[in-house]
Amino acid sequence: MEYVSLIKTPIEAELSRFNALFDSTLQSSNPLLAHVIAHIRQRNGKQMRPMLVLLVAKLCGQGQVSDTALHAAFALELLHTASLVHDDVVDESAQRRGQLSVNAAFNNKVAVLSGDYLLSTALVQVSLTRHLDIFKLISVLGQELADGELLQLANVSNPTLSEEVYFDIIRKKTASLFAACTKAGALAAGASDEMVEKMRLFGEYLGLCFQIKDDIFDYAPNAALGKPTGNDMREGKLTLPALYALRHTPDETALQWASRVKEGEASSDEIDRLVTFTREQGGIEYAICRMEDLRRQALTLLEPLPGDDLKQALVAYLSYVVEREL
Amino acid sequence: MEYVSLIKTPIEAELSRFNALFDSTLQSSNPLLAHVIAHIRQRNGKQMRPMLVLLVAKLCGQGQVSDTALHAAFALELLHTASLVHDDVVDESAQRRGQLSVNAAFNNKVAVLSGDYLLSTALVQVSLTRHLDIFKLISVLGQELADGELLQLANVSNPTLSEEVYFDIIRKKTASLFAACTKAGALAAGASDEMVEKMRLFGEYLGLCFQIKDDIFDYAPNAALGKPTGNDMREGKLTLPALYALRHTPDETALQWASRVKEGEASSDEIDRLVTFTREQGGIEYAICRMEDLRRQALTLLEPLPGDDLKQALVAYLSYVVEREL
Numbered sequence: 001m002e003y004v005s006l007i008k009t010p011i012e013a014e015l016s017r018f019n020a021l022f023d024s025t026l027q028s029s030n031p032l033l034a035h036v037i038a039h040i041r042q043r044n045g046k047q048m049r050p051m052l053v054l055l056v057a058k059l060c061g062q063g064q065v066s067d068t069a070l071h072a073a074f075a076l077e078l079l080h081t082a083s084l085v086h087d088d089v090v091d092e093s094a095q096r097r098g099q100l101s102v103n104a105a106f107n108n109k110v111a112v113l114s115g116d117y118l119l120s121t122a123l124v125q126v127s128l129t130r131h132l133d134i135f136k137l138i139s140v141l142g143q144e145l146a147d148g149e150l151l152q153l154a155n156v157s158n159p160t161l162s163e164e165v166y167f168d169i170i171r172k173k174t175a176s177l178f179a180a181c182t183k184a185g186a187l188a189a190g191a192s193d194e195m196v197e198k199m200r201l202f203g204e205y206l207g208l209c210f211q212i213k214d215d216i217f218d219y220a221p222n223a224a225l226g227k228p229t230g231n232d233m234r235e236g237k238l239t240l241p242a243l244y245a246l247r248h249t250p251d252e253t254a255l256q257w258a259s260r261v262k263e264g265e266a267s268s269d270e271i272d273r274l275v276t277f278t279r280e281q282g283g284i285e286y287a288i289c290r291m292e293d294l295r296r297q298a299l300t301l302l303e304p305l306p307g308d309d310l311k312q313a314l315v316a317y318l319s320y321v322v323e324r325e326l
Numbered sequence: 327m328e329y330v331s332l333i334k335t336p337i338e339a340e341l342s343r344f345n346a347l348f349d350s351t352l353q354s355s356n357p358l359l360a361h362v363i364a365h366i367r368q369r370n371g372k373q374m375r376p377m378l379v380l381l382v383a384k385l386c387g388q389g390q391v392s393d394t395a396l397h398a399a400f401a402l403e404l405l406h407t408a409s410l411v412h413d414d415v416v417d418e419s420a421q422r423r424g425q426l427s428v429n430a431a432f433n434n435k436v437a438v439l440s441g442d443y444l445l446s447t448a449l450v451q452v453s454l455t456r457h458l459d460i461f462k463l464i465s466v467l468g469q470e471l472a473d474g475e476l477l478q479l480a481n482v483s484n485p486t487l488s489e490e491v492y493f494d495i496i497r498k499k500t501a502s503l504f505a506a507c508t509k510a511g512a513l514a515a516g517a518s519d520e521m522v523e524k525m526r527l528f529g530e531y532l533g534l535c536f537q538i539k540d541d542i543f544d545y546a547p548n549a550a551l552g553k554p555t556g557n558d559m560r561e562g563k564l565t566l567p568a569l570y571a572l573r574h575t576p577d578e579t580a581l582q583w584a585s586r587v588k589e590g591e592a593s594s595d596e597i598d599r600l601v602t603f604t605r606e607q608g609g610i611e612y613a614i615c616r617m618e619d620l621r622r623q624a625l626t627l628l629e630p631l632p633g634d635d636l637k638q639a640l641v642a643y644l645s646y647v648v649e650r651e652l
Contacts, residue, residue: 030473032480086442090435109416112438113476116412116445120468123449127461135461136453142446147356150439154358 003323006316010309011054014065018050021074026121036114039105040081043097049181050077052206052317056185056199059310069188071128075138076181078122083145085115090149091235133187141180148172156236159262163243167208174214175207182206198301202314205298210321212291215239217326219275219284230271233261240290241283242274249281295322329649332642333377336635340380340391341373347400351447362440365431366407369423375507376403378532378643382511382525385636395514397454401464402507404448409471411441416475417561459513467506474498482562485588489569493534500540501533508532524627528640531624536647538617541565543652545601545610556597559587566616567609568600575607621648 008015026041028034050073057069087093088101089111095101103111119142126138152169182203186196218232219241232239238246238258246258257274260266266274278284298318305311334341352367354360376399383395413419414427415437421427429437445468452464478495508529512522544558545567558565564572564584572584583600586592592600604610624644631637 028473030477030480033473033476083442086438089438108434109479110476112412112415112441113472113479115438115442116409117469117472117476119442119445120465120472123465123468124462127458127465130458132453132456136450139446139449139453142449143443146439146443146446147354147359150359150436150443151356153435153439154356 003316003320007051007055007313007320010313011051011058011065014054014058014070015047015051017065017070018047018054018073021070022077025074025125032110033114033117036102036106036110039100039102040085040114043099045077045081045097047077048317049080049177050074052178052181052203053185053188055310055313055317056182056203057189059189059305059314060186060191060195060199061189064189066188068129068131068134069185071125072131072134072138072184072188073181075122075125075129076177076184078118078125079138079142079145080177082115082118082122083149085111085118087149089115090153129188131187134184137180137183137187141176144172144176148174148176152237156262156264159259161238161243161246161258163240163247166238166240166243170208170211170215171204174211175204178207178210179203202298202301205294205301206318206321209291209294209298209318212240212287212294213322213324216241216284216287216291219279220326223326227272228275230268230275233266233271233274236262236264238262240287242278243283244286245278245281245283248286249277251277291322329642329646333381333639333646336639337377337380337384337391340384340396341377343391343396344373344376344380344399347396348403351400351451358436359440359443362428362432362436365426365428366411366440366444369425371403371407371423373403374643375406375503376400378504378507378529379511379514381636381639381643382508382529383515385515385631385640386512386517386521386525387515390515392514394455394457394460395511397451398457398460398464398510398514399507401448401451401455402503402510404444404451405464405468405471406503408441408444408448409475411437411444413475415441416479455514457513460510463506463509463513467502470498470502474500474502478563482588482590485585487564487569487572487584489566489573492564492566492569496534496537496541497530500537501530504533504536505529528624528627531620531627532644532647535617535620535624535644538566538613538620539648539650542567542610542613542617545605546652549652553598554601556594556601559592559597559600562588562590564588566613568604569609570612571604571607571609574612575603577603617648 026037028037053069053073053076054065057065084096085102088096089103089108093101094104102114126135148169152173155165155169179200183196183200186199219228221227222229238261246254254274254277257266257270260270261274295318302311302314352363354363379395379399379402380391383391410422411428414422415429415434419427420430428440452461474495478499481491481495505526509522509526512525544556545554547553548555564587572580580600580603583592583596586596587600621644628637628640
């Protein structure tokens with residue numbers, strides 16, 4: 001995909017500095033911890049979040065990226081990694097990006113504690129920014145991420161099917177992290193309050209698009225299975241496409257399947273039928289529409305900026321999020 | 327016990343301010359989270375750690391306790407609570423101070439996420455101190471606590487029986503938190519570098535005494551059982567009394583029981599015998615000796631201070647830690 005090189009090229013030097021910091025910091029004399037860190041690093045994540053921090057920092061910083069921005073980028077990547085490690089415990093997932101999750105490769109104990117260690121390492125990095133607003137931002141983010149996951153957990157047994165609750169959850173569990181990346185980048189570059197808020201909002205729209213796209217993937221036929229996995233429904237979650245279909249066509253049987261999904265009682269057959277119903281009632285198209293709306297709002301925020309390669313990289317980032325394929 | 331009132335009296339006003347902060351901060355509109363918080367608050371912990379912060383802050387601050395000290399005290403209490411919630415998941419404990427643990431009352435998922443939420447709330451409090459050295463201190467502490475628990479976990483399957491490893495673990499998993507309390511109190515009061523270091527060391531000695539005492543409790547007859555529970559051994563842990571007895575009297579059979587404890591293979595009978603062996607070989611007396619040594623070192627640090635009620639409170643705190651009964 002062309003987008004990735006559009007995103008990376010303008011911050012190549014900064015990504016090298018980032019990786020050097022990563023390598024020199026994430027070391028431990030504790031053999032078990034060193035083992036876990038090596039396991040996580042094998043994943044070779046796409047570093048989408050630190051790239052976002054660096055892009056915004058460079059855009060707001062007249063081409064300069066301070067160490068403050070670098071430490072913030074590292075902190076946010078670690079916070080994200082820590083929350084994935086804990087989420088896999090919470091969701092009892094055995095896989096993460098095609099390799100064993102930490103709980104599966106080791107056990108729940110090791111996963112909980114290494115998640116805590118990564119979280120604390122994130123905070124050490126935050127303290128190295130020596131920037132009180134970034135500190136405040138990232139600690140509040142930690143609360144929102146945990147709160148969002150707990151909200152989602154509580155909502156599993158909540159019979160109400162509401163788009164409002166859906167957006168509240170995805171804003172907290174996903175968009176808040178993207179918004180923190182763009183805000184931290186702007187803060188680190190010493191941007192004006194107005195610019196900081198504009199960048200924060202850009203990150204939030206971007207993050208909402210990211211999660212809606214992720215949720216749409218769950219309705220797409222899985223290559224191995226030949227049909228959608230319906231994983232979210234298996235975990236008791238009804239996402240935007242199904243919420244729309246059920247509201248738009250309040251079919252009695254479909255509503256019963258939905259209740260059973262939320263109670264964690266739905267059979268594979270019922271899940272397959274509810275997925276098909278959602279697709280037939282235009283749930284996917286509706287979710288795409290909402291995502292495209294958010295993308296347009298995000299683009300509007302970028303319009304007044306000078307049209308250099310950093311702006312183009314942010315536009316490409318948004319296109320990547322919205323257009324990426326499974 | 328008289329000690330508790332000696333500790334509390336000089337900081338009564340500050341404890342009221344602390345409790346008001348606690349009540350106004352720990353609220354959530356998320357019903358599940360609110361439920362967990364209410365459950366944790368029922369425990370009514372003894373607030374030993376915040377009291378320590380407030381005592382040292384007042385001692386170093388000529389009778390004044392700043393909001394910075396208060397936020398640091400709250401942050402450290404929350405960090406401690408968060409790590410207990412996660413430890414109960416890790417140790418699969420169903421009880422905590424006579425009531426159900428969060429994992430038992432709710433489930434592991436809720437416990438992992440609420441621990442994360444409490445940890446993040448701790449960091450929001452740290453950011454309110456607006457004190458970069460306190461940031462650094464508390465984020466490094468988070469790393470040490472997780473590292474200490476992971477070290478202990480890794481050590482369960484380590485066949486070596488070494489006092490050095492034992493002290494390394496308890497320094498990280500317990501004493502580091504006490505040392506952070508005393509150091510944060512001194513930092514918040516703007517104490518000299520020398521005084522900050524002296525207070526940190528006092529906290530470290532105190533914390534080592536605390537853990538040794540806790541470990542000795544495991545060899546004391548349990549009221550309900552009429553014999554020691556040997557819980558640590560059941561979890562694969564050999565603590566100071568057993569380590570001494572095994573080194574002092576390297577009895578072949580006892581060493582075999584010890585290996586089986588570390589492999590998690592020991593029967594209840596073998597654990598009972600190893601507990602009895604430890605008691606007979608003077609393991610308890612040795613641990614008490616080491617603890618009293620540390621207490622003396624801690625007292626030496628206090629000697630040069632003026633002999634007012636705050637100094638007396640710290641002496642009483644140390645006596646409470648060393649002399650408390652199960």
